[in-house]
Amino acid sequence: xxxxxxxxxxxVSGLISLKCCVDEGLEPTCFERTExxxxxxxxxxxxxxxxxxxxxxxxxNTSKEMSCFSDFPMPEDFPNFLPNSKLLEYFRIFAKKFDxxxxxxxxxxxxxxxxxxxxxxxxRWEVVTQSNGKEQSAVFDAVMVCSGHHILPHIPLKSFPxxxxxxxxxxxxxxxxxxxxxxxxxxxxxxxGNSAADIASELSKNAAQVFISTRxxxxxxxRISEDGYPWDMVFxxxxxxxxxxxxxxxxxxxxxxxxxxxxxxxxxxxxEPKNKYLMKEPILNDDLPSRILYGAxxxxxxxxxxxxxxxIFEDGTVEGDIDVxxxxxxxxxxxxxxxxxxxxxxxxxxxxxxYMFPPRLEKSTLACLGLIQPxxxxxxxxxxxxxxxxxVFKGLCSLPSEQTMMEDIIKRKEKRIELFGESHSxxxxxxxxxxxxxxxxxxxxxxxxISLLFREPKxxxxxxxxxxxxxxxxxxxxxxxxxxxxxxxxxxxxxxxPLKTRxxxxxxxxxxxxxxxxxxxxxxxxxxxxHLHWF
Ligand code: FAD
Ligand code: NAP
Numbered sequence: 001x002x003x004x005x006x007x008x009x010x011x012v013s014g015l016i017s018l019k020c021c022v023d024e025g026l027e028p029t030c031f032e033r034t035e036x037x038x039x040x041x042x043x044x045x046x047x048x049x050x051x052x053x054x055x056x057x058x059x060x061n062t063s064k065e066m067s068c069f070s071d072f073p074m075p076e077d078f079p080n081f082l083p084n085s086k087l088l089e090y091f092r093i094f095a096k097k098f099d100x101x102x103x104x105x106x107x108x109x110x111x112x113x114x115x116x117x118x119x120x121x122x123x124r125w126e127v128v129t130q131s132n133g134k135e136q137s138a139v140f141d142a143v144m145v146c147s148g149h150h151i152l153p154h155i156p157l158k159s160f161p162x163x164x165x166x167x168x169x170x171x172x173x174x175x176x177x178x179x180x181x182x183x184x185x186x187x188x189x190x191x192x193g194n195s196a197a198d199i200a201s202e203l204s205k206n207a208a209q210v211f212i213s214t215r216x217x218x219x220x221x222x223r224i225s226e227d228g229y230p231w232d233m234v235f236x237x238x239x240x241x242x243x244x245x246x247x248x249x250x251x252x253x254x255x256x257x258x259x260x261x262x263x264x265x266x267x268x269x270x271x272e273p274k275n276k277y278l279m280k281e282p283i284l285n286d287d288l289p290s291r292i293l294y295g296a297x298x299x300x301x302x303x304x305x306x307x308x309x310x311x312i313f314e315d316g317t318v319e320g321d322i323d324v325x326x327x328x329x330x331x332x333x334x335x336x337x338x339x340x341x342x343x344x345x346x347x348x349x350x351x352x353x354x355y356m357f358p359p360r361l362e363k364s365t366l367a368c369l370g371l372i373q374p375x376x377x378x379x380x381x382x383x384x385x386x387x388x389x390x391x392v393f394k395g396l397c398s399l400p401s402e403q404t405m406m407e408d409i410i411k412r413k414e415k416r417i418e419l420f421g422e423s424h425s426x427x428x429x430x431x432x433x434x435x436x437x438x439x440x441x442x443x444x445x446x447x448x449x450i451s452l453l454f455r456e457p458k459x460x461x462x463x464x465x466x467x468x469x470x471x472x473x474x475x476x477x478x479x480x481x482x483x484x485x486x487x488x489x490x491x492x493x494x495x496x497x498p499l500k501t502r503x504x505x506x507x508x509x510x511x512x513x514x515x516x517x518x519x520x521x522x523x524x525x526x527x528x529x530x531h532l533h534w535f
Contacts, residue, residue: 002027003141006127008110011039013146013370013382018100020386033109038088052150056178058084061284062377063230070470071481076497110337123363142365142393149333162306170325185323192218196328201287204296215302217273219260219282233467236376241433253277264289270299278421330425359405376432380470384439433468444477
């Protein structure tokens, strides 16, 4: 009989978990507290309890070719970076194509998830849900926790003495929806993550003045990279990932700094990170530097005190007449439906094996999905997590001993701190290609480049030097997809399709201006030669 799996949440993690359950012949039931799919990506004008809340202008910071599921490329005409409504549209066509909606019970909240009395032998869970005020209980063979981690605001008011005196308006970035109502105001945005940068840039178009206060600064990158390609297609290649792993740290640090300062000098814009050699998640924002250049945004250091109307900063400067403070200070998370001993949560940190499995369970029948912040897109990452989890539930893959898992958790934490630092915002941070490969290895889906080089050198070269997209993990092993090869070879077409909206004559490969320069140089040489001979 097929194993029954409870999936908690119908955001991107829940949807892909459902698909992977079906692919593996499991019997899933998804419980979603709201009336629709999409989780974070379903914009609403109002903030809802228990669900992530975004502003209307959110655009993905990972590109469509790097964010799609591995056997379902995004439509050709979709833009390369997607407004939230467009991404939601993709999830809707995905859910329809794989007929996933029939597994979802909407407006059903999961209240508790408890081990059954015979858990040590059966590994089963009792899941209590509530719908229309009625509680129900059901037993499942496994549980996939897909409830998201951008729901609970982290708003560290204790770090802001005087906030209780402040007479203006203040709120967390989760409450921000659009710039209407903030025109002509003096606004202070606290923090410098992607939320802070987006909100400050948007507000600064009509505010009297916007200030961003940051205690540690940040690197800022453009979504547009070499030759106009999306940044993640250029950054996340196997070749570059290998270089990042093998180059001496000092060389790597120097190269990273040069690269990141090429667009603009971060020190001149008061943005340079305090510890500039950490791989902390960068801001992806094309507007921020220009808004700073126009003076519409001023970057300030840490706030030391607030008064009724002013902010006092670490460097002794004071900005008065502040009307609004936006705390773009990130998120914290919790799993109120889980019994405490399932896994520990300490200072926003979880002890999970490879960010997924509680190491101390007698049976590996519970996994957390999407509880991670990769340096690239979360969508292919969570897909590989779901492919692995479902195979663990089926008994096709097994986990190591508790001791080995604990050792791995400790080692991984040390490595994370070394690479990304100790900031609250970096506790779920991971490398991208390395983590994808690690998950793929578990299910035998990591591409074998050496053998591919002999069989199909063109494809092998694409895999190594080209973008590390999700299709690569469908070329071989369990879950092989016959369209994967074509998807890899045709991705250029899907990138360019939404851009090439006007026919333009291809530029000559040897432009006349270049020819003129060569001729000019030749003329100088000839003149010089005759000059020597004549005199
Ligand atoms: P969510 O989207 O939060 O979905 C969780 C679902 O679980 C919700 O539908 C919720 O209603 C439901 N739920 C919660 N608790 C219960 C319960 N007890 N019972 C039943 N249902 C429950 N990542 C990228 O890769 N690229 C990006 O461009 C990107 N942009 C982002 C922009 C913003 C503003 C933020 C905050 C994050 C962004 N991220 C991005 C990361 C983001 O976490 C993922 O994109 C993704 O949305 C996470 O999906 P999820 O399904 O894990 O969680
Ligand atoms: P975040 O990345 O966690 O950033 C929080 C910021 O608040 C950091 O700059 C942090 O500074 C600062 N902060 C925290 N505590 C503070 C304190 N006590 N005093 C002063 N500053 C403090 O949060 P986020 O910007 O909301 O982003 C959350 C996730 O959503 C990220 O993964 C992000 O990429 C994603 N996101 C994506 C988009 C997009 O796609 N367009 C938009 C928004 C968000 P320190 O670094 O010094 O700790």
